[in-house]
Amino acid sequence: MESSLEAQVGPLRLERPTVLASGILGISVEIFGRLHGAGAGAIVSKSISVEPRDGYPGPTVVPLGGGGWINAVGLSNPGAAAFAGMIRDNRTVPIIVSLVGSAPEEFSSMVERFEGCHIAGYEINLSCPHVDDVGLEVGDDPELVSRVVRATKSAASVPVFAKVGLGRSDYLDTVSAAIDAGADGITAINTVQALAIDIEAQRPKLSNGIGGLSGIPIGTIAQRCVAQIHSQFDIPIMGCGGVSTWEDAVALVLAGASAVQLGSALGYGSPDRVFADVNDGIARYMERKGVRSVREMVGRALA
């Protein structure tokens, strides 16, 4: 039986169901192309703001053991004008541009810049857990979420995903506001706010103190969130969080994700192998279970 690894996430069609998560391995189009060639169905860029941001001083990313990482990078990025220049000549890599900001006009002005580029979609970062005024602080305000998503959608000609995470308010209110405002899909989840103490130095391991936990320890939290969104809303989901093996990817799909993003896994495995290994494992699982398409498996664990 021929089974297909193609994934359909609402209006976004992907040749393969695995996607590079935002903020991982920099923003070079060469690296994006290499990862796409090595099996990634699409690439989400680092979150981009209107103006360049320097981010925090080091340490900004620390491994914790057990496949966990904590980071507070501070959303360092070259700004929308510079990043649009970097990707302007790209024709082959499906790039989803991640956008971050605090006011609706910032999002529409960034989209206007990127509309001249050949991109696959936008992902609105409503969930960065460690930078004031953006990310979770926007995601925690459903009224602002609604205005940000509307502003992005009204300027965009490609699909718009809203990336949610666990903040102070109920993240399902953020999901609901984003859907009502016209989001084409939801990405869930971002890192989970955390603190790691260096007991020898007797201070936090990150320069920022608070950071975001990612990797294997958040995998089951991501499965829970994806399942909740899938069962409460009729919206395509890109699952993200703790995927390091094909089994983790299949679990997120069975929980309700139409495609799966990988972030921290790129820190443990060879970037040239991770996507291919996960894709091959999914394909073998589909053969074994007699499944012809990824779509058939979406949410099956909850049916």
Ligand SMILES: Cc1cc2nc3c(=O)[nH]c(=O)nc-3n(C[C@H](O)[C@H](O)[C@H](O)COP(=O)(O)O)c2cc1C
């Ligand atoms: C070093 C680092 C930088 C990140 N930067 C961003 C970012 O700019 N925008 C964003 O939406 N998510 C960012 N994330 C979160 C990831 O995209 C992803 O949601 C999270 O790491 C959970 O997935 P994982 O467990 O596969 O790593 C970052 C994560 C890490 C580890």
